[in-house]
Amino acid sequence: MINKILKKRILIPGRVSELTIYAPHIAEKARPGNFAVLRLSEKGERIPLTIADRDPENGTIVIVYLVLGKTSALLDTHVEGDVILDLCGPLGKPTEIKKQGxxxxxxxxxxxxxxxxxxxxxxxxxxxxxxxxxxxxxxxxxxxxxxxxxxxxxxxxxxxxxxxxxxxxxxxxxxxxxxxxxxxxxxxxxxxxxxxxxxxxxxxxxxxxxxxxxxxxxxxxxxxxxxxxxxxxxxxxxxxxxxxxxxxxxxxxxxxxxxCAFRDQEMLSMELFKKSEAS
Ligand SMILES: Cc1cc2nc3c(=O)[nH]c(=O)nc-3n(C[C@H](O)[C@H](O)[C@H](O)COP(=O)(O)OP(=O)(O)OC[C@H]3O[C@@H](n4cnc5c(N)ncnc54)[C@H](O)[C@@H]3O)c2cc1C
Ligand code: FES
Structure with missing residues (x-):
């Protein structure tokens, strides 16, 4: 299924994880330097994450995220088998790579x-x-x-x-x-x-x-x-x-x-998220 999390690897417990996601349309075109924008719920915010690797043959991309605020914390509640609601990419200009030494x-x-x-x-x-x-x-x-x-x-x-x-x-x-x-x-x-x-x-x-x-x-x-x-x-x-x-x-x-422009709102949003997770 498109945008299904096939593998989750915890790199630093509670802080950084890696997801391998089935996204053949992105895997086919992604180049180094590209990123994807994801959204986890209908009213959720969109956040950009770099495409850290891709495997066009298996149709997968890899993203690595740091748990920082509400959306990355919500992403971290996802496990293998879960599906990301929206994943848009590849976005941005790829890195200019030429043979140069x-x-x-x-x-x-x-x-x-x-x-x-x-x-x-x-x-x-x-x-x-x-x-x-x-x-x-x-x-x-x-x-x-x-x-x-x-x-x-x-x-x-x-x-x-x-x-x-x-x-x-x-x-x-x-x-x-x-x-x-x-x-x-x-x-x-x-x-x-x-x-x-x-x-x-x-x-x-x-x-x-x-x-x-x-x-x-x-x-x-x-x-x-x-x-x-x-x-x-x-x-x-x-x-x-x-x-x-x-x-x-x-x-x-x-x-x-x-x-730092939205720091107060981001902190409030995280506090509300923690409360909703605790209740
Ligand atoms: C092109 C690009 C690639 C990125 N790649 C990665 C990656 O591979 N791994 C990773 O962990 N992080 C990456 N980031 C940063 C990541 O998007 C933010 O950490 C994430 O949006 C934080 O959202 P939050 O709700 O968890 O935290 P919040 O509490 O909402 O925000 C914490 C901080 O994250 C930044 N941030 C918040 N919202 C956004 C947003 N919509 N867009 C960009 N930055 C935001 C701000 O500096 C903010 O102060 C990338 C950002 C960009 C622009
Ligand atoms: S994110 Fe909207 S113009 Fe770049």
Whole structure:
């Protein structure tokens, strides 16, 4: 059945899970960098989630979500065999992938899952992939085995030093760029402060740097304007013009402000959801 959850894998208990969903229409067309918008009930909100992988032969896509607020918490109540009411995709412009030598893929937190599809696309295009991944601690590090299969090296940073470099991915990236002048491109997916810091690190090296922006989206097809971002002083819609943009031109501070625009409503919505789950 279309949009049926075939497999649920809990990656970090209570926080991050992976769903393999039967969606042959999306699996056939999805490319690295694309996302899907899902809705769980008739009156429910629509949320965008990156297509972390696809298997066109079996007609499946993979999504990985962090339980953050009401809709992701509701999604987390779904189990194998359940059906997602609406799943629209693939949306957004796919990553521009060409054979160009070495590409460094940087992922932070749940962004590592989204970065995985981009890294895989670069590997399949014949590029050498270096993955730089970071999380708060070893237990929160996602997709390491999957990335090891397609990367020449996987460099790790954790805030608490439980594995890899103790500190941020940007420190690992900076050291890597200092020692390797052959890098053609850097792609980063993760929290906005991380992507902003990546842009700052790569600027002196004059290496093309792309970031995947997670602005608030409603329709995901360019009609509502919710996802607007400033890139090079011009308004762009992340859903149709992106979500990937040249990091050196993105106004990250504006993006961070816009992401907090509905914080009070989101907290209220989560509180009501928790109460309804408890009763
Ligand atoms: C292109 C794109 C791809 C994304 N891919 C992933 C992914 O693969 N995995 C993942 O865990 N998250 C991903 N996100 C973020 C995800 O959409 C939000 O975490 C989710 O919408 C939160 O909804 P909520 O109701 O659970 O939380 P809420 O409490 O409603 O919101 C928590 C925070 O999530 C963000 N958010 C809320 N609503 C939206 C919305 N409609 N669109 C975008 N952001 C929103 C805001 O920053 C908000 O402060 C992606 C976002 C974009 C734009
Ligand atoms: S989400 Fe509506 S214009 Fe992009």
């Amino acid at each position: 070495e590409v460094v893929c940087v992922g932070g937190g749940t962004g590592i899952a989204a970065m995985h599809h981009i890294a895989k696309g670069n590997f399949e295009a014949g590029n050498e992939v270096t993955s730089v991944i970071g999380a708060r601690s070893k237990d929160l590090l996602l997709f390491k085995p999957e990335l090891e299969k397609i990367s020449s090296r996987v460099l790790i940073a954790t805030d608490d030093g439980t594995v890899g470099h103790k500190g941020f991915v940007t420190e690992v990236l900076q050291k890597y760029l200092q020692n390797n002048s052959s890098v053609s491109e850097v792609v980063a997916v993760g929290p906005v402060p991380m992507m902003k810091a990546v842009a700052k690190v790569t600027a002196p090296f004059d290496v093309r740097t792309m970031v995947s922006l997670n602005s608030i989206m409603v329709d995901g097809i360019g009609m509502c304007g919710a996802c607007r971002v400033s890139v090079g002083g011009e308004i762009r819609f992340a859903c149709v013009d992106g979500p990937e943009f040249d990091a050196s031109r993105v106004d990250f501070d504006e993006l961070m402000t816009r992401l």
